[in-house]
Amino acid sequence: MAHRDYASPAAIQVSLFVDRLNVSNPGELLPPLTPELLRRPHRSIARNHRICEALFLARYIEKFGTGTLIMIKETAANGLAEPQFEQSPGEFLTTVWRDWLTDQFLTQLPLNARQDKAVSFLKVHRRITNADYQKLTGASESTALRDLNALGKLGIIAKVGGTGRSAHYTITTKPAKNPSKPS
Numbered sequence: 267m268a269h270r271d272y273a274s275p276a277a278i279q280v281s282l283f284v285d286r287l288n289v290s291n292p293g294e295l296l297p298p299l300t301p302e303l304l305r306r307p308h309r310s311i312a313r314n315h316r317i318c319e320a321l322f323l324a325r326y327i328e329k330f331g332t333g334t335l336i337m338i339k340e341t342a343a344n345g346l347a348e349p350q351f352e353q354s355p356g357e358f359l360t361t362v363w364r365d366w367l368t369d370q371f372l373t374q375l376p377l378n379a380r381q382d383k384a385v386s387f388l389k390v391h392r393r394i395t396n397a398d399y400q401k402l403t404g405a406s407e408s409t410a411l412r413d414l415n416a417l418g419k420l421g422i423i424a425k426v427g428g429t430g431r432s433a434h435y436t437i438t439t440k441p442a443k444n445p446s447k448p449s
Contacts, residue, residue, distance in 0.1 A: 268312070268314060268317050268321055269314070269358070270293050270314075271293025271313065276292040278290065284364070285363065285438075286361050286364055287362045288360070289360045290358070291358045291359075292356065293357070294358060296311045301351035301352060304351050305351075307332075310330055310331035311331070341362065342390070345365070345389055346364070346365060347389065347391070347437075349361060349362045367389060367422065372385065380405055381413050381416070384402060384414075385422065388436075389437065392436055393437075394414075394423075395435070396410045396414065399414060422438060
């Protein structure tokens, strides 16, 4: 409400997926703000001053440009990946990642202690390399590759890039299995 462009006929869209919540807001960031700048301390630039003032007085928002920083802090405190901020012509998209890899779901999978540790790492960092896995778990290169391939077969991660050092693995955004109904 506070940041949308009311000159646009587009609606605010909230989409809830298994792995994320997307909020698409009509309008673009006001200069000099950029998605990258939202990740650092920045000043508040209000598009709708009267709405912002009313929301501030009702204690729904603050006036200091810290909303995105609070989002980043809270997601990290809850073991989730940082939110994504994306600007495209006419809209601003915020993605807040959810934890579809719940303890209840994971306990029903044949994961070893190394893989459990890697999944926790992936929930925060959203990507891992074979070298990262080795460093994190103390596994050999071949064991790391075998464990990562097994996580891929379970639908938890997907390989990105070629082979060797250019390859990395990302947490999947659409699980191969329904997390609410593990097989």
